[in-house]
Amino acid sequence: MITPVCVIHGGAGTILRxxxxxxxxxxxxxxxxxxxxxxxxxxxxxxxxxxxxxxAVSLLEECELFNAGRGSVYTAAGTHxxxxxxxxxxxxxxxxxxxxxxxxxxxKAARLVMEKSPHVLLAGSGAEAFxxxxxxxxxxxxxxxxxxxYQQWLQARQQNRIMLDHQARPIDExxxxxxxxxxxxDQHGNLAxxxxxxxxxxxxxxxxxxxxxxxxGCYADxxxxxxxxxxxxxxxxxxVALHDISARxxxxxxTLTVAANQVVMHSLPAVQGSGGIIGVSATGEICLSFNSEGxxxxxxxxxxxxxxxxxxxx
Numbered sequence: 001m002i003t004p005v006c007v008i009h010g011g012a013g014t015i016l017r018x019x020x021x022x023x024x025x026x027x028x029x030x031x032x033x034x035x036x037x038x039x040x041x042x043x044x045x046x047x048x049x050x051x052x053x054x055x056a057v058s059l060l061e062e063c064e065l066f067n068a069g070r071g072s073v074y075t076a077a078g079t080h081x082x083x084x085x086x087x088x089x090x091x092x093x094x095x096x097x098x099x100x101x102x103x104x105x106x107x108k109a110a111r112l113v114m115e116k117s118p119h120v121l122l123a124g125s126g127a128e129a130f131x132x133x134x135x136x137x138x139x140x141x142x143x144x145x146x147x148x149x150y151q152q153w154l155q156a157r158q159q160n161r162i163m164l165d166h167q168a169r170p171i172d173e174x175x176x177x178x179x180x181x182x183x184x185x186d187q188h189g190n191l192a193x194x195x196x197x198x199x200x201x202x203x204x205x206x207x208x209x210x211x212x213x214x215x216x217g218c219y220a221d222x223x224x225x226x227x228x229x230x231x232x233x234x235x236x237x238x239x240v241a242l243h244d245i246s247a248r249x250x251x252x253x254x255t256l257t258v259a260a261n262q263v264v265m266h267s268l269p270a271v272q273g274s275g276g277i278i279g280v281s282a283t284g285e286i287c288l289s290f291n292s293e294g295x296x297x298x299x300x301x302x303x304x305x306x307x308x309x310x311x312x313x314x
Contacts, residue, residue, distance in 0.1 A: 003302040004043035005185045005280045007288065008035060008056050010066045011178045012230045012276035015294025015310055028065060029308050032298040035059045036306035039182065044303060049184040049192035049226070050088050050111075056182035057084070057107040057194040064146045066296075067178025069105060072144050072198025074153035075205050080144045082198050083211040084110040085121075089191030089220035094120050096212035097127040104139040107196045110212070112136060121212055149201070156202035179211055181218070181228025185280045191226035193218050200233075209233025215243030222282055224249040225256050230295070231268070231275010239267050242277065249281070256281040257289070264289040 010032065017025075039056045047055075061069025061084075072080045084106035085096035095114025098121060103109045109131035113122050116134050132138060179197040186192075195218040197211045210217035210233040217233065219242035220226040227242040236242070241263050248259035260277050268274070269291060276290025278297060288297050290312075298308035 001187050002189050004187050005284055005301050006039040006052055007278045007280055007299040008182045009230055009278045010180050010296030012290045012292045012295035028296055031063050031065055032308040033306050036298050036300045040300045049186040049190045052184040053182040053192045053194035054111055057196050058105045060180035061105050061196055066180045067198045068180040068196040073149050073201040076202050077205040082106045084196035085212045085218040086110045086194045087218050087220040089222040089226055094214040096121040098123040098208045098212045100127050102128050102138045103131055104137040107194050109136050152201050179230035183226035183228050183278055183280045191220045191222050193220040193226040193228050195228045210236035213237055215240045221246050225279045225281040227279040229277050232273045235268055235271045235273025238271050256285045256287045260287045260289040264291050
């Protein structure tokens with residue numbers, strides 16, 4: 001029996017000890033730990049990699065600390081537009097939703113698209129109607145509202161800027177990427193990945209980033225690895241970053257770590273891309289690669305205690 005693994009992230013950027021309080025740091029680490037514990041329980045009870053990443057990302061969506069689901073940022077129109085995707089490494093099945101505003105857990109809707117429709121990606125009201133038809137839970141705009149995100153949006157509007165997530169402490173917010181994700185390897189050797197985001201503060205209504213694009217923001221292939229990205233979405237799309245990692249593993253026989261570092265440290269910066277990637281390979285190799293100062297991240301392997309970190313030097 002294979003030792004199961006789950007890796008999660010909650011965004012990457014210029015995350016420094018000097019700009020985050022002890023209480024804020026503890027809150028992030030506690031949230032990551034609790035989510036990993038839930039994922040670990042699922043895996044150890046025989047749960048599939050797909051069930052595990054859906055669970056982990058849905059919990060990240062429900063935690064207002066992260067820019068997905070409940071903690072999503074505001075668009076230029078003062079609304080929430082969320083994207084999410086899941087991918088099953090067994091047969092390269094994928095499902096995604098984009099630009100949804102009423103779905104409590106976009107990642108669950110993405111799985112419905114994968115399993116209940118002939119399509120890969122549904123957007124806007126059509127995605128919402130489809131998900132609701134298949135039992136997805138909805139929420140009113142006040143559920144997604146947080147005072148922190150609202151104040152951030154007001155500041156962005158005053159400065160006429162588009163921002164990559166928080167625009168106040170604890171992060172140097174001009175360079176903070178707000179996406180959440182999870183990858184898993186289950187006891188049967190199957191891989192899965194899921195990614196979810198609220199996008200960028202003050203983004204144009206209708207903007208869609210890399211998160212719901214297979215191969216860019218989310219990817220899983222049992223032959224190589226499961227991968228989830230966070231960062232400058234347009235750069236991940238232009239470089240098809242996650243598929244590139246998988247291809248390097250397949251065709252060049254590179255390890256996950258070598259392939260991911262090549263993409264994160266060289267390919268992405270070449271197209272002005274910043275951010276990070278988490279991954280787990282078919283052999284259980286783990287990767288947490290980022291070209292920013294920090295990334296909210298954590299992993300759990302088998303029955304071992306979860307490991308969580310924020311900064312580059314831990």
